Amino acid sequence: MSKPTVYGPAYSTYVRSARLALEEKGVEYDLVEFDFLSGPMPAEQIERHPFAKVPAFEHDGLSLYEVSAINRYVDEAFEGPSLQPEDLIQRARMNQIISIVDSYVYPSTLGQLVIQRLVMPMLGKEADEGAILAALPQVEKCMSVISEIRGSQTYLASGDRITLADLHFIPIFVYFRNTPESGPILDKNSGLTAWWDAISGRESVQKTEPSLG
Ligand SMILES: N[C@@H](CCC(=O)N[C@@H](CS)C(=O)NCC(=O)O)C(=O)O
Incomplete structure (x- = not known):
């Protein structure tokens, strides 16, 4: 499997949630950062996210946004400790x-x-x-x-x-x-x-x- 990519600045809370899931699973990933606080959301990010938010996520041809979906995908697609209880x-x-x-x-x-x-x-x-x-x-x-x-x-x-x-x-x-x-x-x-x-x-x-x- 290829390395996933997370798009968004490290200061964003939702970007951090996605990164926390990858870190907890022990998955290597790339983080592509840009700023949106001192200027508009970059056009490339709006291409990835029609609601002009961060993060966006890519893995093996899958483009995904919305952290709830990203984190469930990360938990289920990769080895490592499960992040969702069975109970x-x-x-x-x-x-x-x-x-x-x-x-x-x-x-x-x-x-x-x-x-x-x-x-x-x-x-x-x-x-x-x-x-x-x-x-x-x-x-x-x-x-x-x-x-x-x-x-x-x-x-x-x-x-x-x-x-x-x-x-x-x-x-x-x-x-x-x-x-x-x-x-x-x-x-x-x-x-x-x-x-x-x-x-x-x-x-x-x-x-x-x-x-x-
Ligand atoms: N429902 C989205 C929320 C994402 C979100 O609100 N991200 C914030 C940063 S933490 C954002 O992109 N803010 C930019 C803006 O509103 O212009 C998700 O789960 O990914």
Whole structure:
């Protein structure tokens, strides 16, 4: 099998989720990076992704976008530890968390809080404090719901091994942790800190750490 290629910058949370899956499987891949924060999405990427997002993924003649599809493909196409539980309930929880991340966590936590608090100042712009205040209740709900689903297990959807749910959530959580607003929210949801302490030393997490700014 040929080496897969991931297209998108290392600072993107969804690019990082795809890379985390490849790293956890032990698959060698190429990363083709470009910037979209300080200019428009490059035309070549819009050719690969009709919704002008990242990442795009190519492997053995397959062109794919949408991280949920990419990561399931990576898990099933390559050797290496399975990233999807066989247990029906754990699998349902994994899928539920992935969907929560896409539908509620990303728009509030990344799309509002992180963009305003961390990215805008980095681009020399002022944070929209009103947008941050408006997003915080939803951010808090997201963190408490994910913490509650995890319960006291090690990983988000499974007690004994990392799954695609963890890989979907890690990149957004890392940026969230760097906002001052995360402190009181994590104090109330200490299970998420315990989760992060258990997984932050993994090689996949270390190797994909973004350098933003
Ligand atoms: N549903 C898509 C979401 C991808 C996405 O939103 N990527 C963000 C970066 S993390 C992006 O491309 N943003 C560029 C933009 O909105 O202009 C997936 O799962 O791949």
